[in-house]
Structures are given as C-alpha cells and as structure tokens.
Amino acid sequence: MGSNPLLKVQSAGIQFGGLKAVWDFNMEIHQGELVGLIGPNGAGKTTCFNLLTGVYVPTEGDISLEGQRLNGLAPYQVTRKGISRTFQNIRLFNELSVLDNVKVAYHSLAKHSIVSSIFRLPSHFSGEKEMEEKSIEFLKIFQLEPYLYEKAKNLPYGMQRRLEIARALAAGPKLLLLDEPAAGMNPQETHELMELIAFVREKFNLTILLIEHDMKLVMGICERIYVLDHGQLIADGTPNEIRNNPKVIEAYLGEEAAESHAESSPN
C-alpha cells in the first residue's frame, strides 16, 4: 500500500439535534482499493456517505481527498474534486432519457458557455457533440445502448441500478461510492452486479467504497471492510478478520450467518 491515501477521514462526525449519528470516524482508502462499509440498520453508513459527498457538513473532524480538504464544500464541488456516488433509493432523472442522464454527469467536464448555447456558436455544437459521443460510448460499456432514448423511469429496476452506476462513473470520479447497489436484487442479479463492479474497477482504474447488506457480495469482492455500529467504527480489516470478529458477529452477522459465511454459503 502506498503511503499517501486517496481518501483520508480523521475523526469525522455529525450530530442531528442531540443524536450523534456518526462520531470519531476514521478511514483511509488507497488508490485502487475496493472497500466495504457494513453495519446494522441505522448504524450511520449512509450518513458517512453524505459526509464524504458534502450533503452534510461534518460537525467535527476532517475529510480530504488526495490531501485536499473537502470539509464545507458543496456536493457539486466534491463531485468535481473526484468523488461520485449512487443512492440507497435510486435517484435517476426520471423524465430524461438514458442518454441525457449520462450527459448530465458529463456536464462539468464540458466547457461551452450559456451564451454560446443560446447563440448556437460553434463551440456549442462541438461541445454537445463531444458530450453525446462520450456518453454513448459509455453506455455501450454498460450495455445500455439499446435504450438510449428510453425514459429512465421506464427501465426495469435492475437496469436503473446499472444506469445509476454508469451515471456516477461518467462524472469521472477517482473514488466511487455505492450505497447498497444490490438491494432488491435476487441472487442471480446480485451475481451479475458483482461482475460488473469488478469489471468497471478494472476498466477505469477506480477506487470503490461500497455499502451492502448482502454478505456474499461484500465478502466476495471487498479487500477491506469497515464495520460501523451506533455511529462508531467497531472493526476494520480483511473479510476473514471481520467475519470472525466477535463484536461484528454480535452486532451484525449473527452466529449462524458467520458460520455459514465461513463456508461461503450464501445464507
């Protein structure tokens, strides 16, 4: 592991009213890693994502990406710095076509101004053309090309999830955050998703942090896992360390589950 982590979180935390949703949260992710974040319902996992992406401003601590401080940046600024995400409950631009969903993510990479668009200057045409070509290329990778002009809301659930990942990738992140990408999928679909994640990671040389309750997926592809409970880290380590960690078993996995995962059976 290199010395300079891509993402560094130092005792970050946030309170809602009196509730300490996350506190004293520390995390280091290095370039190219695939890391899992697990924990019981309401442990604060999604809240961590919201801290990382600027949706919430941490009430304490520091977050930095490649040494640059992210605290206090608005979500769109964080995205431009190189973190993009998917959402636990799918958030596509429903009325927009599949193609336009991805084009929106390319937005900040394009340069043509409002004036050039209004007056249809050459830079508008070249800029739009480039966006369109790049987006289509991208959608090909995700096998969504046949649905370019379909409205996002009309896609089946599984494809919507895929489109969300594609869209997040189009924003050109260094670090990709996935929030329960396999929720609501059956084992077969989950399996396909695992392959997809492995593939894009390879292809785009990505660093990924993912939240998931499907232990088969988490244990199957993550290199390292952080475990959160009641807003606090209770463990981190390799999948094997985690599945045998008594604290994790008690708070999250349950006895049998831990055993069966040891045999890598999917219950």
Place this chain on the structure above:
Amino acid sequence: MLKVHQIDVFYGNIQALKGVSLEVQEGEIVTLIGANGAGKSTLLKTLSGLLKPKKGTIQYLENSIAGKPAQSIVKAGISHVPEGRRVFANMTVEENLQLGAYLRKDLQGVKQDFERVYELFPRLLERKKQLSGTLSGGEQQMLAMGRAIMAKPKLLLLDEPSMGLAPLMVKTIFSIIEEINRAGTTILLVEQNAHMALSIANRAYVIETGSVVASGPAAELQASEQIKEAYLGGL
C-alpha cells in the same frame, strides 16, 4: 383459503399480470419468487384491493374479493405489509400499531394483541413513544409487521420483508414469520432472498414477466436446477 384464477392487471396500458392463477391453503406459508419487475408486488396489491384486476376471479374463504375496496378486504382478514415498510413516519410506534387495529371493535382482543406484538418485538415496546420515521430500517420492518398483526389477519401478505436489512435482522424477521405462522396465520411471502424464503415455505410459485412459470413444494423448487440457475445465483 385463497384461490386466484386467471387474473389480468394493468397499469394504464401496461399489462403487469397475465392470467395469473395461484392457491393458498389454510395454515401454509407460500412464497412467491421472481426477478425484479416480474409482478410480485402487483399481485399482492391486487389481493389486498389496492389494484383492481381487469379479468379473472379471486376467491377468499368462499367469497369473491376481486375489485372490492381495500378496507373491506382488510375487514375480511387479509393484511398486507407493503414493499418498503410504509410506516406512518410522523406518528409514534404506538399510534402506528393502533392504526393496524383500525377496524377492530373487540377492545379486549386488541389489548391482547398489543401485548403479543410487544412480545414478538421487544424493540418496539422500548420505542413505543418514538416517531416511527426515526426508527432504523429493521425496526421499521418490525413495526410494519406488528402493525399487520394488529389487524388480526387470517392471511398475511408480506412483500420483501428482508429488503435492505442487515443479516442478523434478516434472520430475526424470518424466524418471526415462522412464529406468526405457527400461531395460526396463513402467509403469502414475496422475497428476493429466495434461499431463505424457500427454506421456510411449504410451497412456492415462480413468476416471470407477469405469468406464473413454475410452482410446487418449496423443497422441490429449491432443488431444481433451472430455478437455481435463474434465481438462486447459479449455486
């Protein structure tokens, strides 16, 4: 107990169910599995009266309930725990449970059932006065089930009760489902977690793009190569 015969259901012009038939016997756990968008939730919504079938019949305890309004179906003893929990977020846990018993007149029985729910889900007793919107996902799922139990259903329709839950919680929920069943409630269970579902169910139906494509005893389906291939992650 429940006999669905050849129903067609539409969303506007989109046909979501095509000639679906199925049966549930008293005391059974029947599970319904299938890919995303296959029409599982649609079927449950039709049974509980949220949607009206365009064609076909639904017999429940010798009565036809197809197209009846939801509240009269609840009254007849069918309770539906919808996808995504749908608890009343700005009401307390207790109020949610009271709403579960909305139609009941037997105050004594209601009181007993309160106790029963709190016994099944001690967590809910702890959080009695908390607004349900602030509960964790698993707690909300317990509340949704508790709320359905309060209606004292003969038939309980469960739509993906394990979705988004931590492994430990999934286990708890499934054991509670079995417990409710043992206490005499018939259960129709929709699940993505097909392994778990098949392991507690008596019988199962597989539904694909709006039609039933396979059915049989749960154990048999679990063993079937085809089913494994398509729904159980090829293992």
Place this chain on the structure above:
Amino acid sequence: MEWIQQLINGISLGSIYALIALGYTMVYGIIKLINFAHGDVFMIGAFVGFYAIAGWGLGFFPALLLAMAVCAVFGVLIERIAYKRLRNATRIAALITAIGVSLLIEYGFIYVRGAQAAAYPDVLANKKYDLFGIQVSSQSLLILVVSIVLMIILHFVVHRTKIGKAMRAVSHDMEAAQLMGINVNTTISATFAIGSALAGAAGVFFGVYYTKIEPLMGVIPGVKAFVAAVLGGIGIIPGAMVGGLVLGVVETIVSALGFSQWRDAAAFIILILILLFRPSGIFGKNAREKV
C-alpha cells in the same frame, strides 16, 4: 396605551385569519392541496348565515350551525366532483383545478345573486368595554375565544381520535392507510367537511364582525389564511393559529406606524423572512429530504 390598543386591534384581526387558516391547514395538511376554493367556502358560509338571519329570522347560533352544515356538505361536494379524480395527478394540476373551482364558485354565485355587497344584520349585541381608554369589543373577544377553542378541539380531534389518526395516516401515505382498513374517501370527505365547516363558521363570524359581505370577499382572506398556514407550518394546527395572529399583529403594527399602504407588503416580507430562517414555518419540522 395606544400601543396596547393597537395590539388588541391586531389580535382581533389575527383571530379572523386564524379561524380561516385552521380549516385551510387541515385540508392542506392532509391532502397537500392548496385549496384556493377555501376562501370561497368561507364566503358561502357568510352568505348562508346572512340569509338565515336576514331572510328567515334565525338567531345567531342556529345560523352559525346552519352555515357550518351547508359548508360541510358543499366542501365535500367540491372534493368529490373536482379534486377526487386528481389525487394521483401532480400537485400543480390540483392547484390549477382549485383556482378554477374558486373562480367558478365566485362567478357562479355572482351570476345567481349579483356582485353587490350586503350588510350583515346586527344579531350579536356588541358591547364595548372601555379599559383605561382601551376599547375592546365583545365580538372580537368572542372571535378570539372561539378560534382558540376550535384550535384545541381540532388538535384533540386530529391527535387523539380515531378519525384524526386516520386523517394523519392518509396524509402520510394514502395506500398504506388503505391497508389499515381506513376508508380513504370517507376520511378525506371528513377532512373537507370539518375544514369547510370551519370556513363556514369563520364566514359568519366575519360577517358579524365586519358587517360587509360580498361574493369576492373570500379572495384576500383566502390568500392571507394561506400565508398564515404556511407561516405557522403547513398542516400544524396550533401553527395556523399562531400564524394568523402574527399576521394580524404585523399588519396592524405596520398600519399603526403610518405605512398602511405597505401593510400587505410587510406581511409578505415577514413571511419571506421567517421562511428564510425557518424554511418550514414557525412550527414546521425541518423536513429536509433524507438522502
């Protein structure tokens, strides 16, 4: 001394706003519809009371009850005919429909009756109490008391009774409410009936207190009540009350300072300022969407 008088003036004005806003916030809170026709139901209530008193010689209380009953039925009819179909449509479509219904009631009524104003008969003796030079009228006291009592009753109904729980359930999730065995249609009708009956009562009180009634009398109080409801926090019953009082007092103070032409502007400026610091109103929970 004069300031106390002005405060009293403001509270009397505010309690009228509050009375209308109570019904408004109720309907608004439950089906999330900005019911622009609420102000017109208020107008109908005022006229029913007027005809009952001036035409049939009923006393104040029978007329009040009659107006409330007629308005309840009228409100339910409006909902059944115009809004029910739109429950699953966009909010803005429902809003436009409400504007249409409001115009229809106003001009339908003018067509039948004419646009001229009428004067409410004196049915409630209005005693003036002079406390150290401050004039308090028994009517304004009555209105304040009535709106407080109604607020308490409403709050109780919504939070303690079965129908109230059903209303809140429907407001949060119509489908899930149906699964509890709640008859959504009946519940929404009940909401409209109560809300409209309140509007009707407000109409009669308004008539008695301000004397002048006319077919377009509901427009401005309707908007003001909406402002009051938002000010207090949408759907929050004590909020409507406080919102109404705040609005009344602010308007009065602005007039008292000699800026009467700026009165409505000041009301809106206060509204915007409050919303900037409390984007969901004074009592509103900051329901920021959870990500």
Place this chain on the structure above:
Amino acid sequence: MKKVKGFWIYVVLSVVIYGVVQLLINGGILNPFYANTLIFIGINIILAVSLHLVIGITGQFSIGHAGFLAVGAYISAIITMKFQLPFPLALLAGGIVAALAGLLVGIPSLRLKGDYLAIATLGFGEIIRIVFLNIDYVGGASGMQVTHLTTWTYTFICLFITITVITNFTNSRHGRACISVRENEIAADAMGINTTYYKVVAFALGSFFAGIAGGLFAHNFYIIQPGNFGFLKSFDILIFVVLGGLGSLSGSVIAAILLTVVSTFLQDYPETRMIIYSVVLVLVMLYRPQGLMGTREVTDLFGKWKGPKGGNSYGK
C-alpha cells in the same frame, strides 16, 4: 446536418408567418381588433414561455410571475415616457431590470421548496406590485399613461427571440442541468451540477423575458396600473403553462393562444364569461391533468426531429 436544417425550417416558417400577418394588417383585411388580439396573444406567449423555463424546465414552483411583468412594464414606460428614449431600448431595459429583480427573488428563494417557494414568490410578486402602488413618480394607484408603440413587428421579433433563446438554452447542457434540478435536485448536485447557479439563471432568464413582455404590454394598452399585475395575473400565466403541459414549450404556446382567444371571445358574454372560463379550466384539468401536451413537444409528432423545439408550434 439535420439539426441545422431544422433550424432553418423554423426560421423560414417564422418569417413567412410574420410576413403574411403584416400583409393582412397593411391590406386592412385584419382590422385593428384582430391585429390587437394577435399582439396580445404574442405577449401572452412570451409570458407563458418565460414561466415555462422556471416551472416546466427547472421545476421551481413560482407563482409571482406578474411581478416581473410589472417591472418590465414600468421600467420601459419610464424610459419612453419620462426620458423620451427609443422603444427598443426601453424593451431591453425593462428586460434587464426585470432580470435583476429575478436575481433578487431567485437568490433568497433558493432555500425554499415546493409550496413554501410558491408562497414566497407570490409574496414577492405582491411586494413588487405594492412598491409601484406607492411610487408617485409612476402615478401610484391611478397608474401611468403610456403611448401606444407596440406593433405586430415588435411583438413578433420579441416572440421570435424569446422562443429561440429559450429553446436553444433548453436544448443544451445548461438546459439539461436545469431539468436535472427539476427531476432530482439531490442527484443533480451529486453529478456536479451547481444547482443554485442554474436555479438563479432560470429565474433571471425567465424574468428577463417577462420584462420584455412587460414592455410590449405597457406600450400596447395605453395605461398601466399596479392593479394589472396582481396575483390573479400571475395565476393566468401559470395556467398557460400547466394547461399546456408542464415541461412542454409548445404546450405553453398552444395554451396561451387558446386561452387568449377563448377569453377574448368570451368578452361578449360578460355574465357567463368567468363561469365558462373556469368550467373549461376545471374540465381540462380533470380529464387531462398532465395538460394538453403532457411533456411532449409538437415537433415530437413529426418524428424524431431534434432541431430547436417549438418551431412548428409558433404563434399565428
């Protein structure tokens, strides 16, 4: 390129429409009443399309649009009547000052959503009206007399510019950014869209054109009074947009034409006018809650022509 061709069809069509109408007016075939109705329709289309950008495209529930109309009307009237400057300059100034007012409203309103935003914009509209009511320089309540300068030519040029600019804006990355704000603000933010910036841009641009419409309005109706710009006027504009179909530019154009014609026609039936109007409104919403056009554009009916939308739906 197909796009470019579509654009030229649109331009040619516009010129033809303009020319034919102008000829008919010159030839006396269209008497002043019809000519004036056409101008009124044009003004209403500009209003509808400018609000369409704010509500239909960016999803910001603004119901105080008449305020910006008022700003444009008064500023342009001051420029021609008090400073004796040329009309085109007045139109432009009206637009610019209205856009500034739009910025003023847009920025604080950003914290608000849905109904709260709606009531705040309604409030802003009323505040603007009351400000004019209290300025004696512009005649206060009795209003300001304005010379008649608006012609079919001016109206048409403004209309053409409005539709072209808003269409071009919408069909670019900037328009898509606005739509993404409408569809899901949180996701838009997460995709790197500066949502605040685009909301403000939409408000400012929408207000600019409402201001232009105000200039035309003031110089067409001889007198402007604060009473012309109350919230009922805002509702009228809102109704164009919703009735046409939220998000459909051609829908707002069609609705503006239709309702203006209906309303003009109904002037002859004073007793039942508002009754008929409101019944039509309610019936349309009951049977077509998504509006006349839904989210489609007229151009969609002619296949997948992806040129500037709204060309074919152009005013008479």
Place this chain on the structure above:
Amino acid sequence: NETTGGSEGDTIKVGANLELSGAVASYGEGIKEGIDLAIEEINAAGGVDGKELEVVPVDNKSEGSEATNAAIKLVNQDKVTAIIGSATSGNTKAQTQIADEGKTILITPSGTADDLTLGTDGNVIDYVFRTSFIDSFQGKVAANFATELGIKNAAIYADNASDYAKGLAKSFKETFEAAGGKVVAEESYIADDTDFRSTLTNLKSAEPEFIFIPGYYEEVGLIVKQARELGIDVPLMGADGWDSPTLVELAGAENLNNTYITNHYSSGDPDETIQKFVEAFSKKYDGAKPDAFNALGYDSVYLLVDAMDRAGTTTDKEKIKDALAETKDLSLITGKITIDELHNPTKSATVLEYKDGEQVFKSKVNP
C-alpha cells in the same frame, strides 16, 4: 345581423365597456343596471328616431388591458355609435385614445379624474365626455362645508387605490388649507380592506375635529362603524362614493349620525323625476334602491340620447359629438347638466346629512 349592420341598421348600438367581473365588478354592474333601465324606457317609448337602442356589453374584468381590448372590439367589430364606460378613471384612460382614433363617442359615467377628458398633449379629446363631476369640484365643496362648520383641524383618510379618492383628498386639502384650516393627519387605506382599526386608532390620537373620508361606500361603511366603535365621535364627511343604501346597513344608522356627504343626487330627494326613477328602478330590480352608479349609468344614456335628438341623427357620430359638447341645462337624475369646454359637466352638488340613516338635505352648492 350583428357584426356588419352597425348603426346603419334598425338599431343604434351602444357599447358598454364595463367592469363586470374582477375587483370592482359591483361598480360596473351598477352602471349596467342603470343603462339597461334607461334603454328599456327609451325603447318602450318608441326609441330614438324610430330606432331601438341596443346595448353591447363587454366585460373588461376590471383590468386596463382588457378595457383596451374591449374598446378596440366595440369600435372595430361592433362598430358602435358610442361607448359608455368604464366605471373607473384608469380603465377609461385605457380607451380614450382608441375612441378618438375610431371616431366613436366615449362617455364615462363615473370616471372622475380631472384630466380624463384630456389627451397626453393636454388638449381636450373630441370624442370623450363624462356624466359625473370631477374630483376637484367635490373636494372643494367638502372643504368649504367644513370651513363653514367652523372646523380648524381636519384629518383625511383616503382610499389610496382610487384616483377618485386621491383627487378629492388633494383638492379638499388645498381648499381647506387655503381657507386657514389645518390638516392634522393624512392616512390612507386600500380598497377591499376590511379592517381599519389600527389606522383609525392613529387618526384618533391626532385629535382632529373632523375627518374627510373620500372613498366608496363598501369600505366607508366599515370605516364609519369601526371609527365609532373606537370612540371617534367627530363629524365625518365623504362624497358621492358614499351614496348607497348599503352604506346605512354597513355602518349602522346610529353611527352615521353626524356625517355628511356631497352628492349628485339623493334617492330620498322628493323631486318628482327622481322619485319616478327610484320607483322604476325598484320595480325592475326587486325593490333595490338605486345608488350613484345606477343613476350615473342611467343618466349617461339620456345624455347621449339628448345629443342625438338635438343633432337630428343617430348615425353621424361627428354631429352627435358636437351636439354633446353643446349640451346645456339638461335635467337628469344627477342634476342639471351643462357640458363645459373640457367636456366635463357643470352641475350643482348637494350636501346631505345623515340623520338616523336618512339623508337630509343640507345645502346645494353651485359650481
């Protein structure tokens, strides 16, 4: 044959460009009732020159832009001989130029702004006339009356949304101060307000001996009532806008004691023609008593018809307009009218006092 026949057919078309819906619909409706009654009477008596009068009502929604549209339509589509309207000065201003360009007579029954009959160049517009007196005249009459009562300190409480009220307030103040009086407080309200207590409380603390309240009866009724409730007992005075039986109902007869108005006429005036009018009006409109708007709408028709008679034509608009300008000593319900060079009627004003809800004649003031 409605669209092409114009005034050349068997009927004489008179447009009514009125506020039949919107904010001041009741004024427009009042005028319309008066017009309808007059036309009914005239037609029943054989019409003008053997032709029937036909009214073409158009609703301007109380909006200037709609009034413009309506006027353009009446002039170009319906080709009316004359337009009666609108009720407010603003909506009338929105059509004076159109009437002039279209050479169509415009008579406003109740537009009272002083400069209404003048163009932007300050010259009188040939085709524009009015039936009511102008603001400055009434203001003057009221101020002189106050001075006669021996008032030194007066307050003004005017409707800020109406140029009528503002015009009256202005001329009252000028005249009153010129006569040595002092205006100790000036406040304003806005039409459609219902609660005036806070401003009244302010006025009260300025301790005026007299309050001049130009405005319309719908608000004034409430103002008088609320003023008395707050213990303001000084004399109150208003103008023709007060005149309506509704005022008495709104304010309460007792509260109206010690109030005065200037007016065109009084429905309680024992004059025979006036009583005949009141009776006819009541008969047609279910016992309603005519107010000033009713009377002015009614008079506007007779003013026009008189000019037609004198011009000896029902079609030549130019001649009719010239005849209108020469109207002299025409007895109408609202007084004996002579049209001056600015196309304003000179007519006497009446000062009335309210006693137990009845208007009692106080004095007559000639211009």
